[in-house]
Each structure stands twice: as C-alpha cells, then as structure tokens.
Amino acid sequence: MVQGYCVKCKAKCQMKNPEIKQTSRGGYMAQGNCSSCGTRMSAMMSKDNAEKAIKEGAKKSF
Numbered sequence: 001m002v003q004g005y006c007v008k009c010k011a012k013c014q015m016k017n018p019e020i021k022q023t024s025r026g027g028y029m030a031q032g033n034c035s036s037c038g039t040r041m042s043a044m045m046s047k048d049n050a051e052k053a054i055k056e057g058a059k060k061s062f
Contacts, residue, residue, distance in 0.1 A: 002053050004043030006034040015041060020050050022062035030058065 002018040005011075015032030022028055028050035030043045045053070054060050 001056055002030045002032065002043060002045075002058055004030065004032070004034075004041045006037065006039055006041050008037050008039040009034060013041070015043070018053060018058040019061050020045075020054055020058050 002015045003012050004015055006013045014035045015030060016035050016038075018030045018032035020028060020030050028045050028047055030045060030050070030053060032041060033039065034041050
C-alpha cells in the first residue's frame with residue numbers, strides 16, 4: 001500500500017488505514033498509522049501515486 005517514514009521507529013514502514021488528502025496548495029499526502037508501533041505518520045506524494053494508492057484501497061478524503 002502506502003509507505004512513509006516513521007519518526008518513532010526511524011524507518012520506512014507500511015501505513016495502516018492510509019487516508020489520501022489534498023493540501024491547500026494542491027499537493028497530495030497520505031496520513032495513517034505505523035504498522036509496527038502505531039504512531040501517526042504522513043507522506044507527501046505525487047498525483048499519480050495518490051491515484052494509485054486510492055485504486056489499491058486507500059481512503060480518499062478530498
């Protein structure tokens with residue numbers, strides 16, 4: 001699904017329950033929880049990657 005950097009684990013991890021959002025400037029970001037420790041994490045992404053993640057099952061919130 002969607003990968004992001006977890007600040008607590010200090011590693012790239014898969015997101016649990018990712019939610020794709022659109023920023024105020026028109027960019028896209030994914031927000032979810034770390035699969036290993038449960039900390040909230042975010043990842044900036046391109047429009048193509050955001051659409052790909054939505055097709056894979058991520059929740060769309062824009």
